[in-house]
Amino acid sequence: MNLLLFSRSELGSDGLLSVDDGRLQHLLEVHGKEVGDTVRIGEINGRMGHGKVLSINTEVAVLEPTLDQLPPAKLPLILVLALPRPKMLRRILRAVAEFGVAELHLINSLRVEKSFWQTPVLDPDTIREYLLQGLEQSRDTVLPPVSCHRRFKPFVEDLLPDLVRGRQSLLAHPGNYPPCPRSTDSGTLLVVGPEGGFIPYEVAKLEAAGCKTVSLGPRILRVENAVTSLLGRLL
Amino acid sequence: MNLLLFSRSELGSDGLLSVDDGRLQHLLEVHGKEVGDTVRIGEINGRMGHGKVLSINTEVAVLEPTLDQLPPAKLPLILVLALPRPKMLRRILRAVAEFGVAELHLINSLRVEKSFWQTPVLDPDTIREYLLQGLEQSRDTVLPPVSCHRRFKPFVEDLLPDLVRGRQSLLAHPGNYPPCPRSTDSGTLLVVGPEGGFIPYEVAKLEAAGCKTVSLGPRILRVENAVTSLLGRLL
Numbered sequence: 001m002n003l004l005l006f007s008r009s010e011l012g013s014d015g016l017l018s019v020d021d022g023r024l025q026h027l028l029e030v031h032g033k034e035v036g037d038t039v040r041i042g043e044i045n046g047r048m049g050h051g052k053v054l055s056i057n058t059e060v061a062v063l064e065p066t067l068d069q070l071p072p073a074k075l076p077l078i079l080v081l082a083l084p085r086p087k088m089l090r091r092i093l094r095a096v097a098e099f100g101v102a103e104l105h106l107i108n109s110l111r112v113e114k115s116f117w118q119t120p121v122l123d124p125d126t127i128r129e130y131l132l133q134g135l136e137q138s139r140d141t142v143l144p145p146v147s148c149h150r151r152f153k154p155f156v157e158d159l160l161p162d163l164v165r166g167r168q169s170l171l172a173h174p175g176n177y178p179p180c181p182r183s184t185d186s187g188t189l190l191v192v193g194p195e196g197g198f199i200p201y202e203v204a205k206l207e208a209a210g211c212k213t214v215s216l217g218p219r220i221l222r223v224e225n226a227v228t229s230l231l232g233r234l235l
Numbered sequence: 236m237n238l239l240l241f242s243r244s245e246l247g248s249d250g251l252l253s254v255d256d257g258r259l260q261h262l263l264e265v266h267g268k269e270v271g272d273t274v275r276i277g278e279i280n281g282r283m284g285h286g287k288v289l290s291i292n293t294e295v296a297v298l299e300p301t302l303d304q305l306p307p308a309k310l311p312l313i314l315v316l317a318l319p320r321p322k323m324l325r326r327i328l329r330a331v332a333e334f335g336v337a338e339l340h341l342i343n344s345l346r347v348e349k350s351f352w353q354t355p356v357l358d359p360d361t362i363r364e365y366l367l368q369g370l371e372q373s374r375d376t377v378l379p380p381v382s383c384h385r386r387f388k389p390f391v392e393d394l395l396p397d398l399v400r401g402r403q404s405l406l407a408h409p410g411n412y413p414p415c416p417r418s419t420d421s422g423t424l425l426v427v428g429p430e431g432g433f434i435p436y437e438v439a440k441l442e443a444a445g446c447k448t449v450s451l452g453p454r455i456l457r458v459e460n461a462v463t464s465l466l467g468r469l470l
Binding site: 002072094095098099100137138139140182183217218219220221222225228229230231232233235 | 237307329330333334335372373374375417418452453454455456457459460463464465466467468470
């Protein structure tokens with residue numbers, strides 16, 4: 001926890017922040033904070049700064065917040081991802097928030113197992129929890145929007161063209177395609193397929209919507225490694 | 236399992252390969268292979284090709300190997316990594332093999348918890364198992380060498396200068412440094428520190444050995460995400 005995140009509703013009428021959950025445990029056990037110490041804090045979707053520890057014991061810590069910094073800018077990157085298996089989805093949600101991806105769209109594909117759409121990880125509260133873990137890691141406060149699109153065709157035909165407009169739009173796909181570019185000055189939209197890849201019909205639809213198909217090289221990477229290495233390459 | 240890996244010692248005197256472990260289960264349950272089908276196979280540290288299924292049942296599968304392909308080239312990249320916590324180490328071992336990193340050196344640092352050196356993950360058989368998982372993913376057969384250096388100073392003073400020679404050598408470190416370059420024509424040596432970063436003494440020693448300190452941007456990434464995004468950026 002590189003940043004203690006809190007919601008505005010957690011502030012008392014005196015403007016003080018009381019924490020009594022896992023964050024308290026972390027302050028005590030990992031950071032060994034005492035009265036008078038300061039802690040990096042951030043209001044979810046708001047400003048960051050520090051909290052001065054006014055009191056702390058095993059029951060509750062009371063912090064006096066000073067919120068004088070803006071959160072870091074998001075990357076100018078929209079990620080469109082075929083819904084991965086739940087275990088990988090958790091890691092990708094954390095990484096999306098950690099890297100500062102601006103938006104995540106989870107889409108369907110023939111090779112997305114239907115059961116993946118039933119995972120409790122897609123519960124909005126659970127998505128939020130994993131995103132918060134990523135924000136805590138990289139010291140950001142702003143939750144990126146995550147949308148689910150359970151039907152491929154309406155997404156690529158009706159929504160994708162608007163997302164593509166004005167952006168370098170790339171579909172990372174295995175095969176003999178030009179290599180993925182190494183940087184991006186303007187905004188980017190990046191599409192990553194399921195394990196096994198999009199089927200040819202889906203590739204054609206994504207290309208028709210304005211995406212350029214690029215290759216990541218001869219190796220088949222796990223989806224999470226493909227995503228993080230593409231982010232490092234593009235940004 | 237995108238590639239079924241086997242050891243030379245598993246071949247019978249008739250040159251046939253019998254599998255009766257998790258690989259058999261995978262052939263049956265995930266790939267649904269039957270007699271006459273072919274399977275992508277590779278000899279560990281040897282050639283790749285395909286195996287024709289001569290017989291298969293719930294006890295054993297017998298494959299006739301044709302090994303007519305070289306494994307993919309490794310990346311010209313040596314990774315030097317402060318030993319991460321065991322959970323992350325497992326994922327990094329897989330990723331190192333998956334991306335085709337040429338060599339991995341695990342080193343000590345003041346911020347590496349001493350207990351990390353006791354993890355069973357560092358058992359050579361366990362390291363091998365995680366590396367094999369990465370090779371199976373990206374269809375490679377060659378196990379990258381992994382060395383452990385439990386003392387920082389002898390490593391940076393006695394071994395590192397030889398590794399650095401003739402290579403672009405980069406230390407990815409948080410702070411106000413030039414950004415990490417975006418590609419590498421020659422060989423690269425990449426050093427990544429522990430959670431919390433190398434201490435100033437360690438940074439100075441690494442720089443004295445010939446490493447150039449570079450930044451990954453303002454966000455603090457988890458070690459595994461830092462490594463995979465650096466690989467995507469450099470390669």
